[in-house]
Amino acid sequence: MFGDGKDTVRQPAGHIIVVGPEGPPVSYDTLQCVHCQAHWIIQPGSGRKRGWCLKCMGPLCGKADCMARCVPFEAKVHGEQPW
Amino acid sequence: MAAYQGVHRTPAGTNLTILALESGASVVGKIHQLIIGSVTAPADIATRLNALRHTTAGVGGTAAVEKPTDPQMPAASCNLRGGTMTEPTYEADFLLEMSVNQRATFTWNANPGKELRTTVGTANGIGVRSISSGGTPEIGCTLAFEE
Numbered sequence: 001m002f003g004d005g006k007d008t009v010r011q012p013a014g015h016i017i018v019v020g021p022e023g024p025p026v027s028y029d030t031l032q033c034v035h036c037q038a039h040w041i042i043q044p045g046s047g048r049k050r051g052w053c054l055k056c057m058g059p060l061c062g063k064a065d066c067m068a069r070c071v072p073f074e075a076k077v078h079g080e081q082p083w
Numbered sequence: 084m085a086a087y088q089g090v091h092r093t094p095a096g097t098n099l100t101i102l103a104l105e106s107g108a109s110v111v112g113k114i115h116q117l118i119i120g121s122v123t124a125p126a127d128i129a130t131r132l133n134a135l136r137h138t139t140a141g142v143g144g145t146a147a148v149e150k151p152t153d154p155q156m157p158a159a160s161c162n163l164r165g166g167t168m169t170e171p172t173y174e175a176d177f178l179l180e181m182s183v184n185q186r187a188t189f190t191w192n193a194n195p196g197k198e199l200r201t202t203v204g205t206a207n208g209i210g211v212r213s214i215s216s217g218g219t220p221e222i223g224c225t226l227a228f229e230e
Contacts, residue, residue, distance in 0.1 A: 013193065015194075016192075019188045019190075020186060037178055038177065077203075
């Protein structure tokens with residue numbers, strides 16, 4: 001996108017574009033948590049601890065509930081038991 | 084699957100919903116685009132906005148028109164409600180956080196399959212809410228969704 005490529009991933013879940021009064025538009029990629037559906041901006045070096053679910057094979061946002069056990073969003077919606 | 088969009092403007096403040104998408108009785112909505120800006124005279128005022136899931140729908144407010152992207156599509160089953168309203172009951176964790184300068188226009192697009200999906204039931208939905216603001220700029224929100 002518009003940036004230097006450091007704020008991107010191979011398979012982003014979304015994109016953010018901010019157009020301000022000065023300078024060029026700023027663009028970011030986002031990832032989505034496979035457990036709660038939250039999106040976040042990819043910021044290398046932010047210090048935020050995220051995760052990866054080996055059952056869902058997808059990124060985790062880092063919230064305690066999402067990190068503690070695997071409850072995919074679809075299962076949560078349908079009231080299924082966690083894995 | 085049909086696509087719809089709605090627009091609403093509400094002054095920002097502390098914990099005030101700008102625009103909320105409420106599920107139908109048996110239909111869920113999938114938000115794939117949010118555009119946020121302000122029509123108030125330009126000033127450097129920062130507003131923190133969150134997209135949050137709610138489990139009790141708001142009361143009152145203003146009904147926002149769910150405009151189908153394709154005019155041949157039927158009316159939407161989901162409902163758009165604009166502020167100011169009696170606030171819905173929101174979950175604690177946000178789905179998307181946006182901190183926006185009033186002078187800027189913020190656009191978020193979800194890739195296919197990565198939309199913010201509501202859960203079924205008219206009480207459930209997702210709202211775009213101003214959590215805090217340095218003033219009371221009127222925030223305009225365009226919300227595009229599929230169902």
